[in-house]
Amino acid sequence: MVAGSSPARGATNSKTQCQQHWVFLCLAGADLLSRLSQSAFIRLQQRGELELLCVQHPLFSADLLLQGAQLLRFAPAGDSNWLWLSEQAAYLQGQSVRGGIPVCWPWFGNAAMNPPAVQAHLTDSNAAPAHGFARARRWALSHWYEAADRVELTLMLEDNRHPLWQANLQPQLRLIFSAYALQLELTTRNQGSETATFSQALHTYFPTADINATRVQGLHDCRYIDTLEQWQEKTQTGAVAFHGETDRIYYPSQPIQLHSPQRRLTLQTEGSRSAVVWNPWINKSLTLSQFAADAWQRMFCVETANAAADAVTLAPGAEHRLVLRLSQD
Numbered sequence: 001m002v003a004g005s006s007p008a009r010g011a012t013n014s015k016t017q018c019q020q021h022w023v024f025l026c027l028a029g030a031d032l033l034s035r036l037s038q039s040a041f042i043r044l045q046q047r048g049e050l051e052l053l054c055v056q057h058p059l060f061s062a063d064l065l066l067q068g069a070q071l072l073r074f075a076p077a078g079d080s081n082w083l084w085l086s087e088q089a090a091y092l093q094g095q096s097v098r099g100g101i102p103v104c105w106p107w108f109g110n111a112a113m114n115p116p117a118v119q120a121h122l123t124d125s126n127a128a129p130a131h132g133f134a135r136a137r138r139w140a141l142s143h144w145y146e147a148a149d150r151v152e153l154t155l156m157l158e159d160n161r162h163p164l165w166q167a168n169l170q171p172q173l174r175l176i177f178s179a180y181a182l183q184l185e186l187t188t189r190n191q192g193s194e195t196a197t198f199s200q201a202l203h204t205y206f207p208t209a210d211i212n213a214t215r216v217q218g219l220h221d222c223r224y225i226d227t228l229e230q231w232q233e234k235t236q237t238g239a240v241a242f243h244g245e246t247d248r249i250y251y252p253s254q255p256i257q258l259h260s261p262q263r264r265l266t267l268q269t270e271g272s273r274s275a276v277v278w279n280p281w282i283n284k285s286l287t288l289s290q291f292a293a294d295a296w297q298r299m300f301c302v303e304t305a306n307a308a309a310d311a312v313t314l315a316p317g318a319e320h321r322l323v324l325r326l327s328q329d
């Protein structure tokens with residue numbers, strides 16, 4: 001069964017075709033939302049102040065906020081949420097929800113710590129919000145596809161302008177849900193006439209029944225920046241275990257395995273040479289919004305990124321695709 005707008009399927013490479021393609025999607029967005037009533041598996045709901053797309057398929061289910069194109073939940077049938085969502089999550093306009101997969105774009109983390117080429121597009125790096133502006137903005141559903149084995153949703157950021165940001169980049173997020181895997185593809189296109197550099201992350205929160213028994217594997221011998229120790233460069237030995245506040249930018253060269261007591265997931269990426277591993281531990285937890293004082297024991301983040309030296313430079317008309325694929329071992 002297929003629903004949504006079929007022209008959105010299939011990539012186009014030429015600049016002209018691509019421009020037409022993306023404009024078509026933007027115009028189609030509002031209409032497509034109203035046409036969701038034709039979908040067998042997707043419903044639009046309200047959660048607090050925010051609109052939520054609920055996907056209920058025989059093989060899996062998922063919850064996706066239009067604000068931030070933020071996935072809050074993905075669960076194969078019979079399984080629990082693969083993503084961590086804070087018990088204190090607040091569904092407010094203009095505020096990113098704590099948990100799921102916030103889209104950090106077009107800069108990652110503290111803007112003032114980004115490479116000069118990213119900061120060159122910001123009129124004031126010190127005033128810029130952490131993790132960019134896309135996570136707190138509304139995205140429009142531009143296309144969906146549904147079938148017996150999967151559901152795909154594509155969203156575009158409604159307004160790519162920000163008072164502090166001068167580049168004309170446009171992001172699009174495609175989410176693919178199936179029985180055994182979750183895939184996100186964040187494509188950024190340079191619509192401006194100048195070369196532009198940006199950083200980003202799919203900031204995935206994972207649940208764990210015990211942070212002390214949680215391991216991130218596949219990073220042995222990997223170089224990383226320890227942002228908690230003056231951004232020193234270090235080398236990982238063995239698996240990453242959590243013994244205190246952890247905030248590191250790794251440069252992995254192979255898939256990462258996430259081992260928590262309840263689940264083993266493999267994380268594969270494309271278009272990314274950096275991964276951020278984060279747990280706030282005890283003291284920083286007290287400073288975070290929508291975060292219980294003891295929540296650090298139940299979550300960890302492994303973020304699929306283009307951060308620090310891995311920032312992306314796009315010529316006018318060029319695109320970059322960042323892909324995250326999670327599958328159960």
Ligand SMILES: O=P(O)(O)OC[C@H]1O[C@@H](O)[C@H](O)[C@@H](O)[C@@H]1O
Pocket residue numbers: 109130131203247248276278288289303
């Ligand atoms: O509270 P925020 O803005 O969502 O950020 C959460 C964390 O996000 C991580 O990506 C950063 O490395 C941390 O430094 C930061 O604390």
